Amino acid sequence: MGNPMKIRAASKDGVTEIKVLMSHEMETGQRKDANGATIPAWFINEVTAKLDGKTVMQAQWGPSISKNPYLAFKVKGGKAGDKVTVTWVDNKGDTRTDEAMVT
Amino acid sequence: MRTQQFERRQVLTFLGALAAAGFVVPRAAFANWDKAAFEAKTVDDALKALGAGTPASSGDVQIIASDIAENGAVVPVQAVSKLPNTERIAIMVEKNPNMLAAAFDIGPETIPEVTARIKMGQTSNVLVVVKADGKFYSAAKEIKVTLGGCGG
Numbered sequence: 115m116g117n118p119m120k121i122r123a124a125s126k127d128g129v130t131e132i133k134v135l136m137s138h139e140m141e142t143g144q145r146k147d148a149n150g151a152t153i154p155a156w157f158i159n160e161v162t163a164k165l166d167g168k169t170v171m172q173a174q175w176g177p178s179i180s181k182n183p184y185l186a187f188k189v190k191g192g193k194a195g196d197k198v199t200v201t202w203v204d205n206k207g208d209t210r211t212d213e214a215m216v217t
Numbered sequence: 218m219r220t221q222q223f224e225r226r227q228v229l230t231f232l233g234a235l236a237a238a239g240f241v242v243p244r245a246a247f248a249n250w251d252k253a254a255f256e257a258k259t260v261d262d263a264l265k266a267l268g269a270g271t272p273a274s275s276g277d278v279q280i281i282a283s284d285i286a287e288n289g290a291v292v293p294v295q296a297v298s299k300l301p302n303t304e305r306i307a308i309m310v311e312k313n314p315n316m317l318a319a320a321f322d323i324g325p326e327t328i329p330e331v332t333a334r335i336k337m338g339q340t341s342n343v344l345v346v347v348k349a350d351g352k353f354y355s356a357a358k359e360i361k362v363t364l365g366g367c368g369g
Contacts, residue, residue, distance in 0.1 A: 140336075142315070144314055159250045160249060170323070171322070171323055173320065173321045174249060174251055174319065178310055179318055179334070179335060179336070180292070183333065186333075187323070188330060189326050189327050191326055
């Protein structure tokens with residue numbers, strides 16, 4: 115399940131800016147532990163963002179995205195009170211969805 | 218009753234065997250993920266997997282990032298496309314082992330400007346590839362890394 119995401123969405127002059135901070139290790143699969151064994155890759159590979167039920171962004175990620183990923187983008191339209199829904203899925207099939215209101 | 222239970226157990230065992238054999242993986246997790254592109258080891262291979270071929274260099278594609286990253290584990294990068302009908306924005310780090318960092322599919326209402334934080338193992342060119350109106354465009358920017366991001 116992972117820890118909750120932090121989602122901030124603000125509407126200004128007809129544009130909604132959505133900022134998401136996710137909590138995930140984003141292990142690359144390149145690192146080795148103290149015994150020299152490779153730490154298996156574990157990373158978010160799909161992110162979907164919806165504004166008011168409509169998909170506005172679909173991202174595919176590789177392990178080159180930093181630990182605790184940050185994503186920011188802007189959408190035309192949207193107003194205070196609209197619902198932002200963000201879902202991620204990682205390469206182990208784990209998933210998490212969080213919601214926030216546009217302010 | 219006993220027979221039914223037995224059948225149910227058989228079915229479960231069968232499903233378990235399938236899962237163990239890798240036939241029943243959580244499909245949803247990999248539904249759209251472009252494995253070939255993300256496992257590509259070279260820029261050319263990744264571009265090929267994305268169907269981008271040789272993208273034209275364009276001044277309408279911009280990479281907003283500092284020239285020097287102190288910490289390669291967290292390098293903020295903003296990719297901007299000024300091209301009309303931008304459908305997709307991909308970010309690549311030429312010298313990373315898995316060089317494709319992200320591909321963003323953006324909706325018609327979404328402004329083609331995305332910010333993400335990427336890892337960089339060493340000083341490298343960062344490429345942004347944009348698909349707009351079915352054509353591919355790109356831009357590159359070298360970011361110097363003073364502390365690599367792959368040692369943890």
